[in-house]
Amino acid sequence: MADDQHEEVSKKVSAEEEIRRGITVMRRVVQGRSRGIILDVYWNNQGQLIEPNGHTLTSFIGALVRNEIPITCDDWRNKELNESKEKIWSEIKRCFNIEEERRGFCMKLAGKLLRGFRTFLSSKFLKDTDDNFVDAELPKKYESLISAEEWEAFKSKRQDPVFQRISATNRERASSPAYPYRKGRVGYGRLEQSMIKGGKFRNISSCTCFKCEELSQSLSPDDTKGILSRALDVPEYSGRVRAEHSRGHFPLSAVFVVTILSDGWQGKSA
Structure with missing residues (x-):
């Protein structure tokens, strides 16, 4: 039980560190762009994102999506998000040397990172150690990303019985997968690189x-x-x-x- 709690805390810390890193990376990349620095992006033969700059692009997209898309968005395919998605893609192209055909990959990654942000907020601020709901105030550190209205709607959704039932089912399924997920957030392309390097x-x-x-x-x-x-x-x-x-x-x-x-x-x- 103690090991499980330690692992959960580690995941929360890692997520929080990644959010901070995303903000730092975004500032650095934008500052580089103002000096005419456009970063190249690389892919392996399977079309997977790799280094150099694979991690930088991922963190940059994470920072963009947290700034542009509200946490109340539950359907990434909603056409009302098209304008925001276009802005995200435009910012990516302004800072990275990336082909137009990679847009689908970047948008899919953005949706995944947004889901991760919502999960992080819910597990860190709206649940106690026994997984019970906590009616927490909007964390001050995220006031620049989340409005008070969005936070209240976000909390309300997580108290909905239907949402809680679906969430419990998903947690149970994820707790004992038939084929464990091992690659983490780096993606198989960058995992492959690190294994070769090691x-x-x-x-x-x-x-x-x-x-x-x-x-x-x-x-x-x-x-x-x-x-x-x-x-x-x-x-x-x-x-x-x-x-x-x-x-x-x-x-x-x-x-x-x-x-x-x-x-x-x-x-x-x-």
Whole structure:
């Protein structure tokens, strides 16, 4: 129980630190823009945001969305937000060298960061240690981001029985996922970078790496056998679950296959 409480406190602290960092990053990026400094943004072969400047862009978007979108917004797809979204995208393009086709990624990330901000406010200020509702005043440190009217509406929504029932269901589902979420807020692209930099794959033979890389380039979304099974020359077990996106199966990149190999995976069904 103590460990769970410590973990929850750590999450709250991390969220609060990220909000402060977002404000700092936003100021620094805007000041750089006034001096003609436009930051480049980089992506890996899977279209995932990576360093350098991946973290900076994420924090910048977080600061923008907290400034432009009210916390009472529960539907990111609401067309009434189009003007605010356009402003967010315009600010991103003014400060970062980013292609127009990346707009969808940035808007999706903005929606995710807004949800995270709402969750942080609710868990830190509107709940006690037993998860009971607390009728708290608007925190002074966020008065520049949240109006008194928005805060009252935000509190009222969280006392609604329907909202509480949905929230409880979501918490229960998230507490014991069948496939644990491990990447954190950095995204798989930047996680992959940090693993490579940390020498995660130094014990894997160059032959194995080459085979995985070769397979990752040749597989298509329609292949019925994944890259991991091919690299290990084992059957595609029926219990295996592959990642999915809107266009079908998404084959693992070679670097993550090597990660699994280095951890001693033997081709067994989960």
